[in-house]
Amino acid sequence: MKFATSxxxxxxxxxxxxxxxxxxxxRRFERALNDEPLVALRLRHLETLxxxxxxxxxxxxxxxxxxxxxxxxxxLSRYRPRxxxxxxxxxxxxxxxxxxxxxxxxxxxxxxxxxxxxxxxIARLESKDKGVTLYAELSKDxxxxxxxxxxxxxxxxxxxxxLWLLPVGGGAPLSLAVLGTxxxxxxxxERQAAGLRTGAxxxxxxxxxxxxxxxxxxxxxxxxxxxRT
Amino acid sequence: xxxxxxxxxxxxxxGLRGENSAAAFEALYRLCAPLLLGVARRLVGRRELAEEVxxxxxxxxxxxxxxxxxxxxxxxxxxxTIVRNRAFxxxxxxxxxxxxxxxxxxxxxxxxxxxxxxxxxxxGLEQQRNARHLRDCLxxxxxxxxxxxxxxxxxxxxxxxxxxxxxxPLGTVKGWIRRGLANLRGCVERKxxxxx
Numbered sequence: 134m135k136f137a138t139s140x141x142x143x144x145x146x147x148x149x150x151x152x153x154x155x156x157x158x159x160r161r162f163e164r165a166l167n168d169e170p171l172v173a174l175r176l177r178h179l180e181t182l183x184x185x186x187x188x189x190x191x192x193x194x195x196x197x198x199x200x201x202x203x204x205x206x207x208x209l210s211r212y213r214p215r216x217x218x219x220x221x222x223x224x225x226x227x228x229x230x231x232x233x234x235x236x237x238x239x240x241x242x243x244x245x246x247x248x249x250x251x252x253x254x255i256a257r258l259e260s261k262d263k264g265v266t267l268y269a270e271l272s273k274d275x276x277x278x279x280x281x282x283x284x285x286x287x288x289x290x291x292x293x294x295x296l297w298l299l300p301v302g303g304g305a306p307l308s309l310a311v312l313g314t315x316x317x318x319x320x321x322x323e324r325q326a327a328g329l330r331t332g333a334x335x336x337x338x339x340x341x342x343x344x345x346x347x348x349x350x351x352x353x354x355x356x357x358x359x360x361r362t
Numbered sequence: 363x364x365x366x367x368x369x370x371x372x373x374x375x376x377g378l379r380g381e382n383s384a385a386a387f388e389a390l391y392r393l394c395a396p397l398l399l400g401v402a403r404r405l406v407g408r409r410e411l412a413e414e415v416x417x418x419x420x421x422x423x424x425x426x427x428x429x430x431x432x433x434x435x436x437x438x439x440x441x442x443t444i445v446r447n448r449a450f451x452x453x454x455x456x457x458x459x460x461x462x463x464x465x466x467x468x469x470x471x472x473x474x475x476x477x478x479x480x481x482x483x484x485x486g487l488e489q490q491r492n493a494r495h496l497r498d499c500l501x502x503x504x505x506x507x508x509x510x511x512x513x514x515x516x517x518x519x520x521x522x523x524x525x526x527x528x529x530x531p532l533g534t535v536k537g538w539i540r541r542g543l544a545n546l547r548g549c550v551e552r553k554x555x556x557x558x
Binding site: 143144147148149150151152153155156159167173177179180181182183184185186187188189190191192193194195196199200202203204206207209210211212213214215 | 395404421434
């Protein structure tokens with residue numbers, strides 16, 4: 134049957150929009166909508182005539198699960214940008230990022246504790262009476278200087294210790310660090326590390342809290358030793 | 363107020379099946395699902411059935427978006443028709459009795475709150491004019507025609523539902539619907555012609 138030429142076309146379109154065209158009759162009409170462009174055209178015309186505005190009052194929020202179900206069943210992830218395709222992607226990203234962060238932490242924090250950098254003793258600093266000895270050790274990459282005291286040596290509350298490099302051939306002492314204890318590791322800038330060579334000396338002075346106010350030793354030098362590399 | 367131009371744009375983007383189609387479809391869902399759920403709830407009476415209708419309807423919308431006619435002026439009406447037809451199928455398969463559930467308010471000639479006949483300045487001029495013509499023309503119908511059309515549209519009553527509800531022979535009800543639709547179409551078309 135050709136619906137497009139039917140004298141009942143408007144009545145059928147009207148009943149389709151009204152909702153009283155049911156069952157097999159509706160399915161036949163829907164097939165005609167696909168197959169006969171004139172039928173679809175006529176229906177669109179009547180849709181324009183019978184276009185009431187729906188009241189906002191009837192709105193109801195659907196359950197959030199409904200969208201998730203549609204998303205899953207219709208496999209919508211296939212129609213998203215590649216980077217945004219799946220919750221799985223973001224989960225994997227989160228896991229990878231967390232793993233990466235933990236790895237960096239392990240390298241920076243744990244590994245030095247498990248595998249301390251190999252240190253080489255370069256000087257023994259001694260007091261005048263030889264009663265106290267402080268071992269100075271340098272890492273192979275010459276970036277870390279470790280001071281190791283056989284027993285704890287702590288500065289008083291109004292004092293700091295200051296470690297000095299006395300360069301080979303004289304010259305002004307170069308401050309390497311202001312310390313509260315003599316059992317520490319110090320990161321050395323390259324320029325300072327270059328000065329730690331045979332013939333230079335390391336010394337520790339007692340300074341006011343916070344270090345020498347002048348940039349040169351102002352208090353008594355309590356420990357001194359020669360560098361041997 | 364739902365914007366038909368925006369709805370049309372989202373339906374077309376959904377039908378393109380590109381990498382932005384899922385986002386367009388989701389935006390379409392967020393925009394229209396609350397109203398369409400309200401339409402479905404009016405027809406099937408129970409929320410869980412209405413959600414089932416909404417689910418099936420959006421599945422159909424996803425699959426049919428590519429064949430949506432972009433010249434259509436009423437994309438929301440296209441979606442509403444999908445929802446309504448799915449609701450009728452669900453009603454038929456679930457043996458849901460809605461006739462008994464209707465109360466006095468549902469008999470109202472204005473669709474029992476389904477429609478908003480007030481003027482909305484956000485609507486286009488033509489849409490405003492068409493809605494006004496429809497409202498005015500409904501008022502000119504005979505009371506039985508108007509009531510039959512309103513009950514059928516707003517509450518999804520079939521011919522036989524209407525016959526039972528109005529306690530009239532099936533043939534009488536079908537006649538009211540046929541004449542009511544023809545009179546309504548003729549009236550609105552005349553008003554539209556007069557407005558040009």
